[in-house]
Amino acid sequence: MTTDAPVVLGIETSCDETGIGIVRGHELLANEIASSVDEHARFGGVVPEVASRAHLEAIEPALGRACATAGMRLDDVDAIAVTAGPGLVGALLVGVATAKALSVALGVPVYGVNHLASHVVVDELQHGPLPDPTVGLLVSGGHSSLLLVADDVSTITPLGQTLDDAAGEAFDKVARLLGLPFPGGPWIDRIAREGDPRAIAFPRGLSGPGDRDRYPYDFSFSGLKTAVARWVRAKEAAGEPVPVADVAASVQEAIVDVLTARLVAACVEKGVGTAVIGGGVAANSRLRTMAEERCAAAGISLRVPRPDLCTDNGAMVAALGSRLVRDGVPPSPLDFVTTSNLPVTRRSW
């Protein structure tokens, strides 16, 4: 194996995307994704058993496509990396079993890696090595976390997280209230462009007196969802039309305001000059704009990977695996465990 530019195959099956990525060092060679999102739409959210079944159907064809795209054979792979958590356990196990068997069959090491750390490190594929330290904001349908990434990406300290719903989940739930399809985030983003973000002053979670001290970098979005539901019901009860675009724009503003305010506060208070945003919600256009404005005003360099590297994918897993190989980190034991809530402080097992 070339330890300065190892070929690493990454496997991601923590939610509803089956991702296989291949990297050589920092270089992205393939990033194949099969999504089961359409199968979940009629249930209004991700159904774990449906996701697990879809992973098993999709994973072997995705392996083949990734090798074809990278122009290599599985024999050419130096190491396997796989998401070991956090995520849906039944879904994770499909990827983990595949990774362990590939490791044995090919005679190469396997790394069970942290999903949240992958979302931060993936930016290295697009923008080069991360400065030390970096603050990561991970926002998706399953996560809303602020992470301090230090010591050459070997120490990951959780600064804060959502106390209830994830940001993407809040978008989905509000979209459902407004009669928009699942997943709701892209719909809210699109419809909000026609609306006034200041039309309705929806609550900003954990912004009350005392919250700033107690929960400096945490989030809460369940109250927002309740406030929107109440507001929409009141309109309907009064026989008035619901101004969908204004509601969408105002909700989006409330979510994005809190996310970016906490991100900038974390950078400033921890003396960190670089921020990375990852996760599916990073595709939200208002989040990107507001984060750019606020980071620029605070003198923080903002890095956001392109959309296909923000949503769950195999390349991010491979990117972290490549990092571990290059840092000389020992591989995971073949009996490493998979659980839904592994601590974020560890980047591999």
Add this chain to the structure above:
Amino acid sequence: MILGIDTSSALTSVAVVDGDLVVAEGGHLDPRRHAEVIGPLLADVVGRIDRGDVTSVACGVGPGPYTGLRVGIASALALGAAWGVPVLGVCSLDAVAAAELAEHPGSPVTVAVDARRSEVYWARYDGSGLRVEGPRVGPADGVPADVVGRHPTGAWVAWRVQALLAAGAVPPSGEVPLDAHGEDSGATANALAGATLLPPRPLYLRRPDAVASS
């Protein structure tokens, strides 16, 4: 040589067979740790053979509790992809029936494995080993009395594949004789009678528990 894997019960089982011989075998009994133990089991078994001698990978496709079942099938698919050999499925209950028949020739038998929620997956076989009913999932008290509860093993799965190949069975094409949820239906009965190799996809027998939103 055929490498066989079965994870359709509490037993995670891996074996390599060559004719009547078990060349290497390993197993671990734990209903919740298939994905943890499959790695060391595979490493041990593969470490004792020349991987170039493996001509196909056999896997039990259940029925069985889904999470564990998927571990074995995903592993089999990965081995097949890595080594460039076919991955062939058989009903896991058929493997148990074949093992029983070898010990008690001519005796009809019913095979069952735990399906949780007070239910079992089961199938019934005549004295020649032909599956005459099932696989089905249902309450444990509805199963015929001559039930056998032993765990499907990688070795018996591999032997079933070996026997079917020897009898001229052809590996399944891309066509899958089951619907998307692996449900049994009249059209699939022949494919499921036990005389056919199955694609490496789980026999779920139940749809996912989920309610469509209005």
